Amino acid sequence: MIRTIPTGRRARAGAAAAVAVVTALLSACAPSTSGEAGAKGTPLPSVTVEDAASFDLDALVAAAKKEGSVLAYDGSGDVKDMAEAFTKKYGIKAEGMKSKAADTAEKMTREAQAKNVTIDVSLFEDGPMLVGQLLPQQIVKTWIPPDLASHIGEANRNPLMMISKAYVFAYSPKLSPQGCPVKNIWDLTDPKWKGKVMLQDPLGKEVFTQWFTQMSQQGGDKLTAAYEQLGKGKLKPSEDDPAHEWVKRFAQNSPVLTTEDEDVAAGVAAPNQTQQRIGLLSIAKFRDVEEKGYQMKVCEGLNPWVGFAYPKFATIATGSKHPNAAKLFVHFAMEKEGFDLEAHAGGVSGNDEVGVSKNNPPGLGDWNTQLYQFSASRLIADFRARQDIKDFWRLNHH
Secondary structure: OOOEOOOOHHHHHHHHHHHHHHHHHHHHOOOOOOOOOHHHOOOOOOOOOOOHHHOOHHHHHHHHHHHOEEEEEEOOOHHHHHHHHHHHHHOOEEEEEEOOHHHHHHHHHHHHHHOOOOOOEEEEOOHHHHHHHHOOOOOEEOOOOOOOHHHOOHHHOOOOEEEEEEEEEEEOOOOOOOOOOOOEHHHHHOHHHOOOEEEEOOOOOHHHHHHHHHHHHHOHHHHHHHHHOOOOOOOOOOOOOHHHHHHHHHHHOOOEEEOOHHHHHHHHHOOOOOOOOEEEEEHHHHHHHHHOOOOOEEOOOOEOOOEEEEEEEEEEEOOOOOHHHHHHHHHHHHOHHHHHHHOOOOOEEOOOOOOEOOOOOOOOOOHHHHEEEOOHHHHHHHHHHHHHHHHHHHHHOO
16 A cells, blocks of 8 residues: 555645744754854864874774764664674674654754754765754764775765765566656656656655755756657746756656655555556665565666765764764774665765675666766755745645
8 A cells, every 4th residue: 555645735734834843943953053054154164084094993992882882863774784783893782773864853953952962873865954054053073984084085075975875766667568668757747647656755855855956956958958859849948947847847747755765666566566657766675676576677768867866974963972982883884894784775885995886776787877966065055945946846746
């Protein structure tokens, strides 16, 4: 059974109210700072890399063991496997908790205000919230493992990118044996696919609204070219740019919104599924192919992208009661052992020495060319544009 979110005027009003409450909490509950919120211009705290020559990993392990435990939050359930492996390796009790980015941000903000911090590490996928609010207000901080720093590029240091993950459009090869039934991202706005595309609600999944705002700044040319390849003539957008035009048409084509990727995967690829659908979901769900017998492949060849790659960042709570254990956990996450546990179904490490996972799902052969790539330089701009794009989606989704 597919669990969808409520639709209609009441649901949209409720969603708007929820967004307003979370935003107010993040602003009101944050500790005072010397400047304004990041969205208004407060620069990110500078990050100084400790001298690698004087860094002693054994000493860090010993200090972490004295602290005894560490709690890590992540938007992916993979953090539970990472915590288990961390405990097994170091003998330090580690707990991994799956939590949506907005919920994690709210909890960490409240804990910082109350000076009662329980979350030590956040593996955080909402980059705009991170650079627009949490880092400038010193709720979290960045620590770069000194002995790994030479393999972490400048663009991935502030904040520290742990891994690049992806969302892709997928289909059931059982129901479409000739390949993905859509060849162009604009096909998803066609009446033929009305009510047949599934994804998490963008109002609750910030990485989707970030994709929209990123595309509006950097994806216009490719979206325009893709439209012209449909054979319908030139794109004549009624909105400010091609990305807003695509988002508008897509939203108006009644995509089915869910609360979890699990529902998207089941709706597209469950063994008993008889309705042909397209789903936008995390590559992590491709584990269901083996574990649950799902029939699922990436929409290989979809023009101009089969999906998008987005960064996940590793941060430490500023008021952590287990600062050394938190550092050690981040160090573990940036090594191959930790990366492999976060990249069951693919990904790219922020540590160049670890590199690209070999576990990309079927149909995703080239991470760099098939996926829209987020620009880290646009995170603050994404934060500023967030509410506008949410309102735009809310206005157009029927």
